[in-house]
Amino acid sequence: RKMLDAQRRWRGSREGQEWDAKRQQLPVVQIRAGLLAALADHDLVVVGGDTGCGKTTQACPLINCTAVPQFLLDAAIEAGQGGACSIVCTQPRRIAAISVADRVACERGEPAPGAAGARVGYHVRLDAASTRDTRLLFCTTGILLRRLASEPQLASVSHVIVDEVHERTLQSDFLMALLKDILAKRRSRGHPLKVVLMSATLDSNLFARYYGDCPVLVAGGRTFPVEHHFLEDTYELTGCCSLSSPWSFHGLPSSSGACGCQAAGWGDDAADAGALNPHFDAERYANFSVSTRRNLARLDENRIDYDLLEELVAHIDGSYEEGAILVFLPGLGEIMAVYDRLTASRAHREGTLLVLPLHSSISPGEQRRVFERPPAHVRKVVLATNIAETSLTIEDVVYVVDSGKLKERRYDASRGMSLLVEDWVSRASALQRRGRAGRVRPGRCFGLYTRHRFEERMRNNSGGLMVSVQAPEMARVPLEELVLQIHLLGLGPAAQFLSKVLEPPPPRSVTGAVTQLQTIGALTPSEQLTPLGRNLAQLPVDAKVGKLLLLGASLGCLSPALTIAACLSYKSPFSAPFEQQDAAMRAKQAFGSGNVASGQQSDHLLMVAAFDGWMAASAQGGRQTAGAFARKHMLSAQTLEMLADMRQQFAAMLADIGFVAAPKGALSRGRGGKGGAGAAHWVKAVLCAALYPNAAVMDEAAGRSARPAWNDGTADVHIHPSSINHPLEAHQFLRPYLVYLEKVRTSRTFLRDCTVVSPMALLLFGGELAVVHEGGYALIDNWIRIRASAPTAVLVKQLRAALDALLEKKVRSNL
Known part of the structure; x- marks a missing residue:
């Protein structure tokens, strides 16, 4: 009754009536009655529709989410069941969960999430704002999956809403499979759970079939017409010339930096040169200018032309009426490259151009700035990845610049190798991005990209073409973390459970994940969780990173382990433009003395030294001194701040599972407060234990004064050029063994982030150990040979057994 009275008072207020008037304009309002009726008769409903129809929040053009959660909460309150209602709405991204919760609370006249009496809240990794009064919780998908470990049937939840299911993330596909079983069990016990799946594209029937042809409701989008200009149109509008750009096949040097072809000075000879773009068809562009045809003929379509992009933003700013510009780019690196260019422009210096990055790595406060309207006569430019494609809507966007690209990690299970690939977006994504311009x-x-690519070459998935939809994440990423979750939840063998998901992953990916987990000791040969595996399953990180954290805590070097884990989960703090890579290497080498990385030939310890130096500078002189330290050593201050947050988060997670008593005490630098070579050797031993079997041995045929090749037991590999160990010649290496996080295939197979380790570390923490008495050596996993006398090898084997027993005791004590 109290909730109903509060709702009526709000709706009767002037502000409440204004919000209600806005809601009535949303297309999704038309399906409100149908949704409630469908949920009365069925346990699951799919709501499909275009962005802007109001599926997740209900009201605002600010955020691409609409009324569905509020429909359910309002209906429960009106029926006198508000107190028993508990709605969980998942979002694939932290920023979306926080932003939607803030907005819904505002729409409902509620206190801010987390405040006393607030019925709307959010919960994301590293941040939560909910109370005992919360009835509508927005959270990331991972948070709900973690909750299932302690509440398998979600008994305290009345409704689950899974938003953005069309993105087909690994977590959302996993959650949908779990919900399918939970729905049946809750129904059989007379306590049904109600589930709503929301998709922003027209593939809703795929989800409906998975749930036995459940009801599908379609809400039309509320969008305005959008004029779609393609690459050839952009050349015509801007007069930009790609011949002077490094992003053309021609590769001719730029003379003045001007974008116009006449200014660049290229004449008919260049125009008449043969086409280097294999996709160029002169007849297709017969009605375009000579300049445009020449650009298209010489263009490398697979590379982003930053000169053109910069010229295009200037053209929009100077030629069209007010309205924000949203630029879609593949990743943070591209965002920063464009950011640097635009912030160096005259318009930015004069204060008429406001450039804002939007990426999951920036702070929530900075993210919120993109939703604010700029002052009069100031053009806002938002540089974003696909985070702005469907999850978020920026109210004042009128112009979209789409690079047509995205970055995604793909995993080759047969080679145990990850590839970070920049590729064309799907046709569905291109349409979603276009729709961002027609919201208001x-x-x-x-x-x-050309009209031909958009209309013809995006229809299949080969040869660098656009595709109709992206492949589900479950089909292209490592599955170790997912397999651990399956066993933590007691769902049976991984292959058996994953055969029941919406679109099962490749069998070899599942087999590879199980084998990898068995190798590191997380699963038994019969695919049961070991004590180590149970602890790893409670840490939402890569299995090897989780093992690094657990062993670091067990062996007294948690602080450097936290730093390394944060770097491996996010990225290295070292940052430099491509043209300054030599200077970047010198900056790394400058950390080679007077700290934990001194003489250790370790990328991982170098990260620790850089972070510790930055922290010391911050403690000494605050943010300004820390910033100067970062610039001097070519470090990214933004990355270092993110790493600091992640270290705190990882320490808190270890405390949550009982592995450390007090996170703050574990964050001091060094091993047990001590630094130097002793700490370094401990950390390298932990790295060896955590990263094995990712090990490589120097090729014995390497010349003494040459950079050596390495072998990982299956093929030749090479140290990545970004590694501190890359410039070293064979005779300079302390040991002929190293461990690494992952292999990446580009022009060759490279080892990223590697550390040289001692043979003793491999003997104590490597794989299966066999002593070859007559040969005078020990053999690890039948391929790594280490010279050792028979008595020494036997003693090592006994020591290893004792060490394994001690570590297992430590791990078991925290269960």
């Missing part, structure tokens, strides 16, 4: 009034989309 007619808009324009400038695609940096």
Whole structure:
């Protein structure tokens, strides 16, 4: 009754009536009655529709989410069941969960999430704002999956809403499979759970079939017409010339930096040169200018032309009426490259251009800035990845510039290798991006791809073409973390459970994940969780990173382990433009004395030294001194701040599972407060234990004064050029063994982030150990040979057994 009275008072207020008037304009309002009726008769409903229809929040063009959660909460309150209602709405990204919760609380006249009496809250990794009064919780998908470990049937939840299911993330596909079983069990016990799946694309029937042809409701999008300009149109509008750009096949040097072809000075000879773009068809562009045809003929379509992009933003700013510009780019590196260019422009210096990055790595406070309207006569430019494609809507966007690219990690299970690939977006994504320009009034989309690519070459998935939809994440990423979750939840053999998901992953990916987990000691040969595996399953990180954290805590070197784990989970703090890679290497080498990385030939310890130096500078002189330290050593201050947050988060997770007593005490630098070579050797031993079997041995045929090749037991590999160990010649290496996090295939197979380790570390923490008495050596996993006398090898084997027993005792004590 109290909730109903509060709701009526709000709706009767002037502000509440204004919000209600806005809601009535949303297309999704038309399906409100149908949704409630469908949920009365069925336990699951799919709501499909275009972005802007109001599926997740209900009201605002600010955030691409709509009324569905509020429909359910309002209906429960009106029926006198508000106190028993508990709605969980998942979002694939932290920023979306926080932003939607803030907005819904505002729409409902509620206190801010987390405040006393607030019925709307959020919960994301590293941040939560909910109370005992919360009835509508927005959270990331991972948070709900963690909750299932302690509440397998979600008994305290009345409704689950899974938003953005069309993105097909690994976690959302896993959650949908779990919900399918939970729905049946809750129904059989007379306590049904109600589930709503929301998709922003027209593939809703795929999800409906998975749930036995459940009801599908379609809400039309509320969008305005968007004029779609393609690459050839952009050349015509801007007069930009790609011949002077490094992003053309021609590769001719730029003379003045001007973008116009006439200014660049290229004449008919260049125009008449043969086409180097294999996709160029002169007849297709017969109605375009000579300049545009020449650009298209010489263009490398697979590379982003930053000169053109910069010129296009200037063209929009100078030629069209007010409205924000949203630029879609593949990743943070591209965002920063464009950010640097635009912030160096005259318009930015004069204060008429406001450039804002939008990426999951920036702070929530910085992320919120993109939703604020700029002052009068200031053009806002938002540089974003696909985070702005469907999860978020920026209210004042009228112009979209789409690079047509995205970055995604793909995993080759047969080679145990990850590849970070930049590729064309799917056709569905291109349409989603275009739709961002038509939310509040007619808009324009400038695609940096040709009309031919958009209409013809995006229909299949080969040869660098656009595709109709992206492959599900479960089909292209390592599955170790997922397999651990399956066993933590007691769902049976991984292959058996994963055969029941919406689109099962390749069998070899599942087999590879199980084998990898058995190798590191997380699963038994019969695929049961070991004590180590049970602890790893409670840490939402890669299995090897989790093992690094657990062993670091067990062996007294948690602080450096936290730093290394954060770097491996996010990225190295070292950052430099491509043209300054030599200077970047010198900056890394400058950390080679007077700290934990001194003489250790370890990328991982180098990260620890860099972070510790930055922390010391911050403690000494605050943010300004820390910033100066970062610039001097070519470090990213933004990355270092993120790493600091992640270290705190990892320490808190270890405390949550009882592995450390007090996170703050574990964050001091060094091993047990001590630094130097002793700490370094401990950390390298922990790295060896955590990263094995990712080990490599120097090729014995390497010349003494040459950079050596390495072998990982299956093939030749090479140290990545970004590694501190890359410039070393064979005779300079302390030992002929190293461990690494992952292999990456580009022009060759490279080992990223490697550390040289001692033979004793491999003997104590490597794989299966066999002593070859007559040969005078020990053999690890039948391929790593280490010279050792028979008595020494036997003693090592006994020591290893004792050490394994001690570590297992430590791990068991925390269960």
